[in-house]
Amino acid sequence: MQNTVEKIRKITEKTNLKHIAIIMDGNRRWAKQKLLPISSGHKQGVEALKSTLKACNKFGIKYLTVYAFSTENWNRDKEEVDYLMSLLAKTIINEIPLFNENNIKLNFIGNKTELNEKLIEVLSYGEEQTRNNTGLNLQIAFNYGARAEITNALKEIAKKVQKGDLDIEDIDEKLISQNLYTKNIPDPDILIRTGGEKRISNYLLWQLAYTEIYVTNTYWPDFNEEMLKEAIMEFEKRDRRFGK
Numbered sequence: 581m582q583n584t585v586e587k588i589r590k591i592t593e594k595t596n597l598k599h600i601a602i603i604m605d606g607n608r609r610w611a612k613q614k615l616l617p618i619s620s621g622h623k624q625g626v627e628a629l630k631s632t633l634k635a636c637n638k639f640g641i642k643y644l645t646v647y648a649f650s651t652e653n654w655n656r657d658k659e660e661v662d663y664l665m666s667l668l669a670k671t672i673i674n675e676i677p678l679f680n681e682n683n684i685k686l687n688f689i690g691n692k693t694e695l696n697e698k699l700i701e702v703l704s705y706g707e708e709q710t711r712n713n714t715g716l717n718l719q720i721a722f723n724y725g726a727r728a729e730i731t732n733a734l735k736e737i738a739k740k741v742q743k744g745d746l747d748i749e750d751i752d753e754k755l756i757s758q759n760l761y762t763k764n765i766p767d768p769d770i771l772i773r774t775g776g777e778k779r780i781s782n783y784l785l786w787q788l789a790y791t792e793i794y795v796t797n798t799y800w801p802d803f804n805e806e807m808l809k810e811a812i813m814e815f816e817k818r819d820r821r822f823g824k
Contacts, residue, residue, distance in 0.1 A: 588809055589640045591816045599643035600636065600811075601768035601791065603783055604629070606775030606799030613799075619663050624801035626671050630678065635805035636716050637682055639812060643717045643765060647783050651691070651725030668722065669699055672706040679706075683715030689761035690724035691732075719765065726785035733759035762787055770815045772808075774800040792818045 591597070604625060611621030629646065636644050649664055672686075679686060686706045695703075703722075736759045740746035757763065767787045771780075776797040780788065794811045796803075 584809070585638050588638075588812055591812055592640045595769075595816055597641065597769050597812065597815060599645070599766050599768045600641055600808075601645045601647075601771045601784055601788070602632070603647045603771070603773040603775075603781060604800040604803075605773060605777055607801055609775065610799035610801045618660055619667075621799075621801055622664060622667055626667065628801050628803045630675070631804050632808055633678075633684060633716065633718065634682060635808045637684070638805070639808070641716060643719070643768075645689070645719035645721060645762070645765075645768065645784070647721045647724065647781070649690075649722045649724070650782060651723060651728055652782065665696070665699055668720075669702045672702050676706065676709050679710045679718075680713065683713045684710060685713040685715070685717050686710045687717065687719045688722055689719050689729075690722045691728060692723070694723055717765070719762065721761075721783070724761070724783075726780075726782045729761055730756075730786055756786070760786060767791065770794055770811065772796070772811050774798055774803050790820070790822050792820065 607621035607625045608618050609621075610624065611618050614620075633644070648668065653664070654661060678684075686709075688703045688707065692700050692703065733756055737746065737751060737755065741748060741751075762784070767789070768784065768791045770792045771784075771788055771794065773793070773795045776795065778795055784791075792815055794814055796807060796811070798807055
């Protein structure tokens, strides 16, 4: 086991793999397949995330960004949406010791203003309790949509132009990146999507410009350290030319 971990760490160092993004898909299909309530799929999905966090630390990954709730997910049944809100709050509160023991720093990206006040307080609490950690940086994308993120960034830039603090000629890719939720975070090197679907689903559209995409048919609740290892080994085989 130790040799395997060392092997994967060497791959991350050799390939300069710093940031993994994940679309955690398949919780509902996993539950239906097992004739369980949908909530069971989401609950088991939390366990898969905890396993993945520990694996990222073992493998030397510095950044992990996971898609937990999209701006389109509000269209689901109210009962499921309410459960997801409650599950996130409970998970953050209950797992602070896990985050701190594993030196994980929490950061939430997305539109917090549409969330209820209690949940916003919990998210801020999680960020505050882990802000001094120096290991894995975990970004949880909640109430997140990439088009909304880019629109918001352009509005912020437009305000600066309107005030006279910025010239139009100063607007470049770097400036736009610095106005996104992910400012100061490197773009993902690999995007992992579980559940077999082959689409990006309005996730990190700007940041994924040159990201390698890895799709697995495994539903998210069954994702584990071994599967993360397989994704990293596949990443090693990719020839990243960045247009050259």
